[in-house]
Amino acid sequence: MLERRQIIFKSWLLVAMGFFLLSRIMNGTLYFYINKRFLGLTLFAVAALLAVGTNYYLLLQRNARGEANPEDGEMGYGHTCDDGCTGAHEHEHTPDHTHAHHLTWVGALLVMLPIALGLFVRPQPLGASAMDVREATLISDVGNGPALPGAVRAAQEKAANERNILEWDQTFRMTENPAAALAGEPVDVTGFVYQYEDLGTDQFLVMRYAVNCCAADAAAFALVVEWPDATALEDDMWVSVTGELMPGKVGGRTMPVVQGRVVELVDPPQQPYLYP
Amino acid sequence: MLREHVEEHGQEHAEDQPGADSPANRRLRWLLTLVVLALAVGALFINVWSTGAGLPYFSRRFQTLVTIFLSIFIEAVPFLIAGSLVSGLIHVFVDQSMLDRYLPRQPFFAAMAGASMGLLFPVCECGVVPVTRRLYEKGLPMSIGVAFLLAAPIINPIVLLSTYAAFGWGPVLWGRFAISFAVASAIGLIFSLAKPRELLLPQVLDARHAACDLHSHHAPGSQSFHQRLQEALITGGDDFLDMARYLILGSLLAAAMQTLTPREALLAIGQGPILSVWVMQALAFVLSVCSTVDAFLALAFVGSFTAGSILAFLTFGPMVDIKSALMFLGVFRRRIVFYLILLPLMLTMVLSIAWNLF
Numbered sequence: 001m002l003e004r005r006q007i008i009f010k011s012w013l014l015v016a017m018g019f020f021l022l023s024r025i026m027n028g029t030l031y032f033y034i035n036k037r038f039l040g041l042t043l044f045a046v047a048a049l050l051a052v053g054t055n056y057y058l059l060l061q062r063n064a065r066g067e068a069n070p071e072d073g074e075m076g077y078g079h080t081c082d083d084g085c086t087g088a089h090e091h092e093h094t095p096d097h098t099h100a101h102h103l104t105w106v107g108a109l110l111v112m113l114p115i116a117l118g119l120f121v122r123p124q125p126l127g128a129s130a131m132d133v134r135e136a137t138l139i140s141d142v143g144n145g146p147a148l149p150g151a152v153r154a155a156q157e158k159a160a161n162e163r164n165i166l167e168w169d170q171t172f173r174m175t176e177n178p179a180a181a182l183a184g185e186p187v188d189v190t191g192f193v194y195q196y197e198d199l200g201t202d203q204f205l206v207m208r209y210a211v212n213c214c215a216a217d218a219a220a221f222a223l224v225v226e227w228p229d230a231t232a233l234e235d236d237m238w239v240s241v242t243g244e245l246m247p248g249k250v251g252g253r254t255m256p257v258v259q260g261r262v263v264e265l266v267d268p269p270q271q272p273y274l275y276p
Numbered sequence: 277m278l279r280e281h282v283e284e285h286g287q288e289h290a291e292d293q294p295g296a297d298s299p300a301n302r303r304l305r306w307l308l309t310l311v312v313l314a315l316a317v318g319a320l321f322i323n324v325w326s327t328g329a330g331l332p333y334f335s336r337r338f339q340t341l342v343t344i345f346l347s348i349f350i351e352a353v354p355f356l357i358a359g360s361l362v363s364g365l366i367h368v369f370v371d372q373s374m375l376d377r378y379l380p381r382q383p384f385f386a387a388m389a390g391a392s393m394g395l396l397f398p399v400c401e402c403g404v405v406p407v408t409r410r411l412y413e414k415g416l417p418m419s420i421g422v423a424f425l426l427a428a429p430i431i432n433p434i435v436l437l438s439t440y441a442a443f444g445w446g447p448v449l450w451g452r453f454a455i456s457f458a459v460a461s462a463i464g465l466i467f468s469l470a471k472p473r474e475l476l477l478p479q480v481l482d483a484r485h486a487a488c489d490l491h492s493h494h495a496p497g498s499q500s501f502h503q504r505l506q507e508a509l510i511t512g513g514d515d516f517l518d519m520a521r522y523l524i525l526g527s528l529l530a531a532a533m534q535t536l537t538p539r540e541a542l543l544a545i546g547q548g549p550i551l552s553v554w555v556m557q558a559l560a561f562v563l564s565v566c567s568t569v570d571a572f573l574a575l576a577f578v579g580s581f582t583a584g585s586i587l588a589f590l591t592f593g594p595m596v597d598i599k600s601a602l603m604f605l606g607v608f609r610r611r612i613v614f615y616l617i618l619l620p621l622m623l624t625m626v627l628s629i630a631w632n633l634f
Contacts, residue, residue, distance in 0.1 A: 030350070033351070045354035215347035
């Protein structure tokens, strides 16, 4: 009887996890967590979890019809042994071993934790609050570090007003004295607002996170925007910024700054992160 | 015969070292969960209280914790279920005689074979744990299993391609694979001196002895292909649920560390040839990023960090990070898990520092 409960329990957990992942795909929040290149893998996980969960249920039905291998014991759950042996040997094992795969309440609660947090905490992409333990990389004229080859290629293939924040960042890195060299280039980007403490009252950062794998490796990229009503904008507001690049000063450093012509509030995009 | 094995190897060690699902280990998992949650929430409360930012700020920080936790978990689930399914297939379709036939027994060559097995089984650090456990249950020598466990997340075709895409053919690419191969083989060789009962959890050991006893008279043809496939799926499901508990705890711990530890402060600590290696190793352990894409992440540190520290990040992180270290607890005894963290840490550290200095 215990085995029957275990099988039902595991079946439900695996199916629930499969549907939880499927729900993230269906409601469009999957990209709050991972790079879109992992969509195929997530679909595979959904299919595998549902198949494995359903298989436990089929096992119960098979046993109910009496089709179990007689060597597998009462429920045909010969795998309880977990050693390739048959039911005839099952009772020779230590209690620890026989129950090696038994799922306890604590174990089940742990497995349910991601599902519960996913369902009861409103899904949100990383925003300004994640900046408490990060720093925005602002491109000045010296010491800007290496560029990301993929983003550089993308930046080079695009017209100036089609580049996103990451591609602008990479363009700055690849350009000598970017503040002067890129002055006058048109900018049209979308991102969320971050009120960085080192900025002036007429400045704000428009930011995006770039994600290689998942939100755990998110790196912040930003453009400084000069806009008279900057103080009216709050952290995490999504804005579209149109303007042009001009040399500006931030914290005593010269860097490219977007002179905002139009700053509009917009809805958050379906894919909040950029992919290098 | 089986009873003797169980009494000799199972109960004896179940007493001195509780198994993965013994009351002691369940208490440990429960305690770890509570400690991690208490630390995360407590630190957030202190942070909110000290800044005077109030409940909305706390809510946003908690939101960040949940997003990072779910991101690590969701990204790892496909790899874990794939590894578990491979484990199920091994359980049903592979027997010890196959391993005996194809794998070398001489410890030195066995360790090197284990370090190269990732080329055949391209798994990351999440998928490799259930596969290794199942292979151990089928009688895999200790040295091969340990070398495979540590090397497979790096020495496999997918990681080779991603490292090439990020760094091209150059010292980082071959340095990453040479260091990983050397470290995994060396640790595999060290563990070839140990006996299985000194390394493995009692239930893994029991299954290993049972397989050893039974494979000679176990009739694989007694079940239809459909039944064997069904058994493989059940084994895979059981393995997934076993390992998912450790993965979830590890993801939670990694998310808590990331939410509360200023990454830039960590990076600001060390720029020298030695400190930079320590910092990048700590970062790799905390970030717990999948080995299939960590090369792109490492690229962001080139120029601001030493070449040796980049290699430390690319070799130590895939071998051991928070989530995989916790998953090791489902295969090995706690003392061995400690060694499996310490040895790769020390060896990659020494080689990376040497890379910087010479």
